[in-house]
Amino acid sequence: MVGLCLALALAEQGFEVVVLDAQPPPAGLAQLQTTLAEPAFDSRVSALTPASQAWLQQLGVWEALAALRVCPYSDMQVWDADGTGAIHFTAEQVHAPCLGHIVENRLLCAVLYQALRQLPQVSLHNGHTLKQIEQSIDDSNSTRVLCDNGASFRCRLLIGADGGNSVVRTLCGFTTREWSYQQQAIVCTITTASPHQFTAWQRFTTAGPLAVLPLLLPGAPSQHCCSIVWSCDNDQAAALMALPAADFAAELQRAFESRLGPMALLTARVAVPLQQQHATTYTKPGVALVGDAAHTLHPLAGQGVNLGLADARCLAEVLAQARQRGEDIAALQTLSRYQRARTGPNLAMMLSMEAFKRAFGSDSLMLRWLRNAGLKVANRNLALKRTLIQQAMGLSP
Numbered sequence: 030m031v032g033l034c035l036a037l038a039l040a041e042q043g044f045e046v047v048v049l050d051a052q053p054p055p056a057g058l059a060q061l062q063t064t065l066a067e068p069a070f071d072s073r074v075s076a077l078t079p080a081s082q083a084w085l086q087q088l089g090v091w092e093a094l095a096a097l098r099v100c101p102y103s104d105m106q107v108w109d110a111d112g113t114g115a116i117h118f119t120a121e122q123v124h125a126p127c128l129g130h131i132v133e134n135r136l137l138c139a140v141l142y143q144a145l146r147q148l149p150q151v152s153l154h155n156g157h158t159l160k161q162i163e164q165s166i167d168d169s170n171s172t173r174v175l176c177d178n179g180a181s182f183r184c185r186l187l188i189g190a191d192g193g194n195s196v197v198r199t200l201c202g203f204t205t206r207e208w209s210y211q212q213q214a215i216v217c218t219i220t221t222a223s224p225h226q227f228t229a230w231q232r233f234t235t236a237g238p239l240a241v242l243p244l245l246l247p248g249a250p251s252q253h254c255c256s257i258v259w260s261c262d263n264d265q266a267a268a269l270m271a272l273p274a275a276d277f278a279a280e281l282q283r284a285f286e287s288r289l290g291p292m293a294l295l296t297a298r299v300a301v302p303l304q305q306q307h308a309t310t311y312t313k314p315g316v317a318l319v320g321d322a323a324h325t326l327h328p329l330a331g332q333g334v335n336l337g338l339a340d341a342r343c344l345a346e347v348l349a350q351a352r353q354r355g356e357d358i359a360a361l362q363t364l365s366r367y368q369r370a371r372t373g374p375n376l377a378m379m380l381s382m383e384a385f386k387r388a389f390g391s392d393s394l395m396l397r398w399l400r401n402a403g404l405k406v407a408n409r410n411l412a413l414k415r416t417l418i419q420q421a422m423g424l425s426p
């Protein structure tokens with residue numbers, strides 16, 4: 030998602046872009062249209078902030094995405110399983126039409142591919158897995174990348190947008206600070222007996238947060254499909270994954286305190302290992318990292334792709350400006366402007382997610398009292414709530 034957005038932004042500014050993606054291309058829009066009335070949702074979804082939406086609008090892909098299938102959410106309900114602390118955010122509190130949208134990752138990729146295919150300055154190479162990088166030692170100032178299928182490409186600037194296990198990051202010798210949570214996130218799509226009320230729900234337990242996110246079928250009044258992200262320790266995740274679907278749904282309903290009534294599974298469950306990592310630098314001469322390749326964080330705040338899109342937007346602006354000024358786009362001096370602009374916001378988000386994770390992951394009586402009291406105080410303070418909402422919407426630093 031992040032790499033495709035960046036490719037589009039750069040190509041729209043006239044850069045020549047080569048996209049290598051290990052994955053096959055997603056189905057075309059015409060083919061996707063025929064399946065959208067069915068509740069065959071992608072189990073990987075993202076909560077996109079209004080800031081990300083605004084950039085996708087600027088890139089000219091939001092309308093196509095919205096015409097496929099997105100679900101706005103106007104409310105967020107967050108509560109602590111071990112107490113009575115809760116906080117309720119609404120779009121009304123910040124006079125906005127919604128707090129964000131839940132989008133299916135594969136649909137976002139599909140509209141981005143559709144837009145990229147229209148641009149002659151872009152060449153797309155799917156099923157190409159990068160496995161080797163040679164930075165020039167001659168005076169061509171270029172980087173050569175080799176793929177597992179024997180194909181090779183030369184570029185002036187190599188951008189690693191290849192996710193949390195970035196091969197570009199490893200091969201170019203970037204170091205990371207990382208810690209594994211020994212946790213997995215179980216994701217799948219479910220139906221709920223009661224309507225989701227266009228609300229993103231999050232229940233915090235000491236084992237990890239359980240998020241229930243609203244989905245919408247186009248043309249149907251139904252508000253009964255949701256995506257879940259259930260983060261829990263490895264042992265608990267393995268036990269939950271081993272349960273038959275009906276038993277898992279019963280466990281889920283219990284963990285969610287039956288707030289939306291009985292639940293049933295619509296898709297198979299997928300367990301994703303969770304880790305947090307941050308590259309100590311995002312740039313070297315001729316190379317830059319964006320998105321999860323630069324930083325991977327716990328999904329509890331649903332911010333990973335939003336931070337990645339902000340990286341991509343920033344890097345595209347830095348490169349366009351450098352070209353206008355006649356500067357070298359691959360020089361460390363140029364790329365450092367991107368790094369300086371993005372490290373602070375990314376690090377701040379990662380630290381606050383870690384603090385949240387630790388506060389809610391503790392059994393300590395004192396911490397339980399504090400977090401419950403904190404949630405109650407925050408829930409009564411409209412000014413504080415507005416600040417928190419604006420941060421979550423990507424509208425303030």
Ligand SMILES: Cc1cc2nc3c(=O)[nH]c(=O)nc-3n(C[C@H](O)[C@H](O)[C@H](O)COP(=O)(O)OP(=O)(O)OC[C@H]3O[C@@H](n4cnc5c(N)ncnc54)[C@H](O)[C@@H]3O)c2cc1C
Pocket residue numbers: 030031032049050051052074075076077157158159160190191192193195196214216258301319320321322328330331332333334335336337
């Ligand atoms: C359970 C869960 C829920 C989440 N929910 C949210 C949410 O609600 N909101 C949010 O903002 N974020 C969310 N996130 C985080 C979000 O999914 C990631 O931040 C996002 O996917 C990162 O996008 P990316 O494009 O940087 O990397 P990726 O999505 O990992 O994409 C990397 C791409 O690189 C390609 N690739 C990898 N290696 C190679 C190679 N060697 N050669 C060629 N191509 C390669 C892959 O095929 C892939 O296409 C969630 C994460 C998890 C685990």
